[in-house]
Amino acid sequence: MKVLKFGGTSVGSIKNIKRVKEIITDGDKKIVVLSAMSGTTNVLVGFSENIKAGLVNEALESMDELYAKYQVVIDELFEASELKQEVSNYVDQVFDYLKSLTSEKHNEFLYNKIVSQGELMSTYMFTKYLNQEGVNARLLPALGFMRIDKSNEPDDFYIKQNLQRIIDEALPAEIYITQGFICLDAYGNVANLQRGGSDYTATIIGAVVEADEVQIWTDIDGMHNNDPRFVENTHAISNLSFDEAAELAYFGAKILHPQTVMPAREANIPVRLKNTMDPESYGTLISQDTEGDGVKAIAAKDGITAIKIKSARMLQSHGFLKKVFEIFEKYETSIDMITTSEIAVSLTIDDASNLESIVEELEKFSTVEVDSQQTIVCLAGHSIVKHADTHKLFKVLKDIPVRMISYGGSNNNISLLVNTDDKITALKKLNSYVF
Numbered sequence: 337m338k339v340l341k342f343g344g345t346s347v348g349s350i351k352n353i354k355r356v357k358e359i360i361t362d363g364d365k366k367i368v369v370l371s372a373m374s375g376t377t378n379v380l381v382g383f384s385e386n387i388k389a390g391l392v393n394e395a396l397e398s399m400d401e402l403y404a405k406y407q408v409v410i411d412e413l414f415e416a417s418e419l420k421q422e423v424s425n426y427v428d429q430v431f432d433y434l435k436s437l438t439s440e441k442h443n444e445f446l447y448n449k450i451v452s453q454g455e456l457m458s459t460y461m462f463t464k465y466l467n468q469e470g471v472n473a474r475l476l477p478a479l480g481f482m483r484i485d486k487s488n489e490p491d492d493f494y495i496k497q498n499l500q501r502i503i504d505e506a507l508p509a510e511i512y513i514t515q516g517f518i519c520l521d522a523y524g525n526v527a528n529l530q531r532g533g534s535d536y537t538a539t540i541i542g543a544v545v546e547a548d549e550v551q552i553w554t555d556i557d558g559m560h561n562n563d564p565r566f567v568e569n570t571h572a573i574s575n576l577s578f579d580e581a582a583e584l585a586y587f588g589a590k591i592l593h594p595q596t597v598m599p600a601r602e603a604n605i606p607v608r609l610k611n612t613m614d615p616e617s618y619g620t621l622i623s624q625d626t627e628g629d630g631v632k633a634i635a636a637k638d639g640i641t642a643i644k645i646k647s648a649r650m651l652q653s654h655g656f657l658k659k660v661f662e663i664f665e666k667y668e669t670s671i672d673m674i675t676t677s678e679i680a681v682s683l684t685i686d687d688a689s690n691l692e693s694i695v696e697e698l699e700k701f702s703t704v705e706v707d708s709q710q711t712i713v714c715l716a717g718h719s720i721v722k723h724a725d726t727h728k729l730f731k732v733l734k735d736i737p738v739r740m741i742s743y744g745g746s747n748n749n750i751s752l753l754v755n756t757d758d759k760i761t762a763l764k765k766l767n768s769y770v771f
């Protein structure tokens with residue numbers, strides 16, 4: 337069995353929905369995970385923000401706009417008027433529900449309920465469309481099996497048991513459709529796997545059903561060796577190891593949700609990145625095999641805050657880092673990069689929501705400097721720290737100020753911290769030095 341995930345653009349237009357149908361109807365049994373139609377989740381997030389800000393009219397207007405788009409799709413996708421009506425009724429219900437939420441008090445639960453609606457609509461509509469086209473497809477409600485535990489990790493045992501039960505109870509089908517992104521939390525509330533989380537849904541499912549392969553279908557032909565938005569002439573990388581792909585996804589490669597690789601690596605299930613707009617192209621295969629030497633790809637992650645913690649007490653003493661780390665632990669803030677000298681330590685975080693409290697506590701025993709608007713530029717490749725050509729990347733030091741360098745943490749990754757303003761120069765220069 338294979339698990340195929342299709343992103344927002346793949347289900348975002350009539351043309352693409354038809355393409356997806358062609359791709360998945362090859363006679364093999366499979367589970368298909370869908371995102372919301374492109375743009376939908378962003379609109380729903382905006383809707384939630386408007387409710388939070390008390391802007392009810394704006395919120396309602398945004399729903400009317402989004403609703404109009406769905407009406408067009410329904411009108412073009414479905415033929416029989418009865419079916420059109422049935423799908424319209426479902427979508428009407430969703431929008432009525434969403435609009436009714438404008439009178440509720442805003443909190444995280446409300447946000448989660450709101451953003452879950454995109455995937456519910458896309459999967460419902462797509463399943464109905466496949467049925468219209470004579471495909472034996474069935475909808476498996478993700479909220480019936482997908483659950484995270486108290487530490488927001490997938491509850492594999494629960495997922496396996498319940499997914500199996502739901503498949504057994506459903507009538508046999510060639511294609512099972514389910515929602516990406518959405519899940520229940522440990523207490524049974526609607527939750528999600530964070531923005532872009534449909535990829536993660538696919539590998540979680542892939543691991544529990546022991547799939548032969550997980551395919552992530554997007555609108556680009558695989559993971560590129562540099563960010564195609566900023567650098568010209570990038571190309572798709574044919575093969576990546578789980579480790580290389582995980583580093584790239586975590587450090588900014590937009591094509592994959594950062595946690596996606598984890599379940600696949602644990603269960604040793606290959607993940608193939610494919611392009612819905614060009615199904616023949618090879619894409620990127622992520623597996624346990626490592627192929628090729630040297631730097632394979634460069635990615636960048638914005639929104640990083642660097643914190644320098646200086647203390648004379650650090651000199652020849654022990655336990656200093658422990659004290660520092662305990663503070664970050666207390667505020668559940670994870671540290672990405674770290675470099676140390678004998679009297680200071682610099683580290684980076686991407687979640688600055690508790691920055692003030694963290695700094696306050698650090699200042700009790702050290703001097704603290706904070707730099708926001710930083711970007712981590714990550715270079716990944718098998719054993720790059722040992723590769724004969726890797727030193728070339730350090731030429732970038734003459735082009736831009738580099739705030740931190742992390743080398744040797746793993747063999748497959750070298751990270752540089754730069755001002756976000758210097759990101760594009762850094763990506764371009766590194767591209768010319770290492771490729």
Ligand code: ASP
Nearest residue numbers: 371377517531532533534
């Ligand atoms: N629809 C969700 C988002 O836009 C999840 C996903 O597409 O992966 O973030």
Ligand code: MG
Nearest residue numbers: 343532591593
């Ligand atoms: Mg995505």
